[in-house]
Amino acid sequence: MQKLASAFIFLFLIGLTKVFGQEVPKELENIISPQVNPDQTVTFRFFAPKADSVQISSDFLPPIKVMSRFGLVDGPGKIALTKDKNGLWTYTSKALASELYSYSFLVDGIKTNDPNSPYALRNGASLTNIFIIGNGIADLYKTTDVAHGTLVHSWYPSSGLKTNRRISIYTPAGYEQSTDKYPVLYLLHGAGGDEESWAAHGRAIQILDNLIAQGKAKPMIVVMPNGNVAQDAGYGYGRDGFYKPEFLLPRSMNGEYEANFMDIVTYVEKNFRVKANKANRAIAGLSMGGFHTMHISRYFPNTFDYVGLFSAALMEREDATGKVYSQIDQTLKTQKDNGLKLYWIAIGKDDFLYKANVDFRKKLDDLGMKYEYVETEEGHIWKNWRIYLSQFAPRLFR
Template sequence: MKKLIICLSLLATGLSQAQNFPARTPTPNDTLVSARILSDSRLRFSIYAPKATEVTVNGDFLAGQPAASLTKQANGVWTTTIGPLAPNLYTYDFTVDGIKTFDPKNPQYKESLNGLSNLVTIPGKETDYLSEKNVPHGRVEIVWYPSASLGITRRMHVYTPPGYEKSTAKLPVLYLLHGGGDNDASWMTVGRANFILDNLLAEGKMKPMLVVMPAGHTPTPGIHMGAGPEQDPFCIDFLGSVMPFIEKQYRVSTRREDRAIAGLSMGGIQVLNIALWHPEKFNYVIPLSTGYFPPVIKELEEKYQAVLKNQEINRINLLWIAMGGPADIAYQNNKNMMALFDKNQIKYQYVEVPGGHSFLAWRNNLHTFAPLLFR
């Protein structure tokens, strides 16, 4: 009995001490809203950094302009106000004393090759097409596959449309490539591809399709913006491993008429290097915000006349080129590339939308070209 009393006494003492946590001093960060949308569609950015000496914020809302400086308040919160801005989904990054800093107060983010960026949406009718609606939703899968050419296991994202699991029909497939610095998750996060496609399907504006988003960067060095697939380890991996894996593991058609390939910036060059060299594999080719650099155009003209003159290219049902207007950093390269296509009588369609070299344009592009596929 004496031992029991001692044990109970020690337990009571321990519980009493455990409950006496040291008092925590509240800070402005406890209730801080880091990205606040004001009534006039301006964005107020705030971050608690009492020991910092310089804080800036950058994002695609600045359209290539320098990062905006934040002003320090007496309570250690840094703030600035941007805009007004048109309704859209925007990325942003804080930089605190020269270090890119993820906003921990905002769980919405974009994943890329070099880390995470935050997202904020200014709602409006312009963002309706990419919003989360009460409609049937497809499934997004993270898929790992063996790369024969690279000798490693690689990751990609795959979108299957609503009802895929219950159907027996073979679907057409869109291969959707990201740009330089991004990764296979980018089209699903900042690109909002799954919600854009869900909404189009619910409206009856597009055909159900499988969408494959592979990782365009590889650990093996290569020339991603060069001429032809042999210079880029990703293109070799795509043709030798990605496509065969998808056609074995998923219920998809292997007919040329049921294959499309689209990509932006670096991914746009990869699209061209795959499709122009293998036009018999695709019926829809969609390069976005891209174009060969002048030395590569020279290389194409000198070494790859047989590729440029291949009549199979003009049997592609749709070669659809899009740019984010004159503000797009690839604008001149694209003009040079289209001149090369004209010279070699390669047929294409061309469109421009606002947004420059960013997902402000590329989400718009996806919403426009997806209904054109597999008709």
């Protein structure tokens, strides 16, 4: 058997030698991609000897306009790699600022992931590779040598939605060893996401671990539910098994989720050691989750002292027909009159939801409702939402 194996390896190497007309090039024996260099440039490599073109598409490149259901929005830019005599395509970026970046390859126009990197995240039906550049804001996104919290996945009963639903819950370092009670942040995802999104794309666990260890944020429980009413759990985790993801599932923005949100609060306050009062509850969300956050917080106007809208999808919707969406001005006024410690709105200048947020801020101004506003560069991207969480969490429960 050993002789047969040795003969096979010998013939395999002979075959490669014929393909390349020489010995196997050393650079093909262990392709490293992406390679983060000491000067914070990044080298990408892709072996495709028969390809006519290989490009990289990434959010570190200047954005390009792409058509979506919302009209023209910013998408990741593209740039070509260079092919050597062995069929190895290479590109080295300029020095990159500290951030978590995503990328994929286009081989003769066909999108594919990096075969040399296992680090990839799914958003809806899209899978992209990721890498981190440190020495800045992205150090918060790394797993560092600090005390770590615990991420659990459990199922809560929703009497209103008539099903058990999967939920992700972070408890801070020391929770299991103490008898203390903790405040709670309810953190909501956007369209295309699920109960895994904030822990994966958002790096919420690393952000909270690091901020708490640095004394910049109070120890807190973070509850990350699934905002898609049509699902009992995210793709591959629920009763429907494996099926093609959709960007926006039916019933996700028709009021059912918001109206039944207190099922989540009840479950958390029954099963975890929490401070169960308004002063120790916060709610925040991105995009669709910001839409949910705005409506939940005013529909239950004496429940949350801290509200965060991250690039919130605050435009009017034809499917927003539920009772939750009635008497918006009146319930916002009630929320204001009940008192809030922080109403925090953040959005990028290039976000397609920018005008909707301008209009909503005018509504708050007309109602005399105080809020804090943060405006950043760029658009509707995870880069901004991680930054917003990093800024919002230290403001809570002070």
